[in-house]
Amino acid sequence: MSFTATEENYIKAIYHLQQRLGKAGTTVLAEAMQTRPATVTDMLKKLEAKKLLHYRRYKGFSLTESGNRLALLIIRKHRLWEYFLVHKLGFNWDEVHYMAEELEHISSRELITRLDQFLGKPAFDPHGDPIPDGKGRLKTIRQMNLMTLPLKKILVVQSVRNQSADMLELLNHYHIGIGTKLKVLRRFAFDGSAEIKVDKQPITIISNQVAQNVYCCI
Amino acid sequence: MSFTATEENYIKAIYHLQQRLGKAGTTVLAEAMQTRPATVTDMLKKLEAKKLLHYRRYKGFSLTESGNRLALLIIRKHRLWEYFLVHKLGFNWDEVHYMAEELEHISSRELITRLDQFLGKPAFDPHGDPIPDGKGRLKTIRQMNLMTLPLKKILVVQSVRNQSADMLELLNHYHIGIGTKLKVLRRFAFDGSAEIKVDKQPITIISNQVAQNVYCCI
DNA sequence: ACATATTTTTAGATTAGTCTAAATTTTATG
């Protein structure tokens, strides 16, 4: 069975929404896909016909086993291409998303196998997100955000949750990237901001919104 | 202006037909695109509306300046990706065409610039075809096919014209690839076949169809 | 519990790319 880029994008969006929100409805999926609920309903029927979704009208929908497998394959391709773009072609982490959004739909499986080899079978992409292996398995790392970690310990940045261009631009400004070492010196109750010391940078303050989106391990 | 993959495929096909046959008509383009003349007519109107084609109904069509530029950009992308697949990912030259057929439609220009850099700005693809540079310029090499070159001189294979899977399979069997050194020992008038000595291989005979499609320089 | 708000689906239309069958134009030929 083969799928259009649009169908793949829907499957991926449903997977991510199920991960983040537990389950997804028509309206929230429409927002994620930048389209209208009516359009989503049409697509849900098509995806059900292709056995990627369980769907009962008005009741809800969820990925089937093969829908899940497809989602993980697309995510694998997306993250491997991002890794290639950053580590082989020298792009910055905030430049690669829209290119990977196209590259993830290149169909050849052999291409992905060889790309994985060529890159050294990486386990994490440039944003710290795990890359599913050939069987769809994900490595997980114990990590917490900067609001919940102990003060004055050396922390290593593992991933960032909000990966919007605006967020990545701000993190670049703070010299915070994946693998960066930093300490949280103190937290301010008033606005939840935090004073931090980033490796080799002067002490600064980050907002609560930033702190909540940066995940580290000790 | 942006173009669909289908539009790009048409523009590339028109370019190749104009190169090979001088000019192309609706029917021959339909064959090249594996579709029907009526479908081609519809597309010609669309491409004219996008200013990629000069088109006068019943009279013919040809690429505009920007149509030509677009064709060369797509060919550049196609051949750079083929080079990547062969020289970085280790594919054989007969495995890469259909993957490049998808990859050539990835839109980012910056991606192509960086890929070109990464590959060392190659001038020829794995089939010996020239890769247009960033400004659409092609390197050309003086080359002739094995039927027109002098006997008993060492020749270096530069390119192959027919690049069908069947042809490439046969050339692999003869251990003939781009850069291979060989000599034509004699030609047989009856069927136009040729006796050749391929570098380190025993003497064999190739058919006229093969000989006419292998291009070498002295 | 039932009226109102929210969510979801249906109905009907549009665009890109394709098809077949028929009409038209150009080219070739007796």
Place this chain on the structure above:
DNA sequence: CATAAAATTTAGACTAATCTAAAAATATGT
């Protein structure tokens, strides 16, 4: 040069992906 053959275009239809507007189902709040 008149007609037959070939090439090309038009007409009308279909599918995928989208939209708006309206209808239907579900959820919510006093």
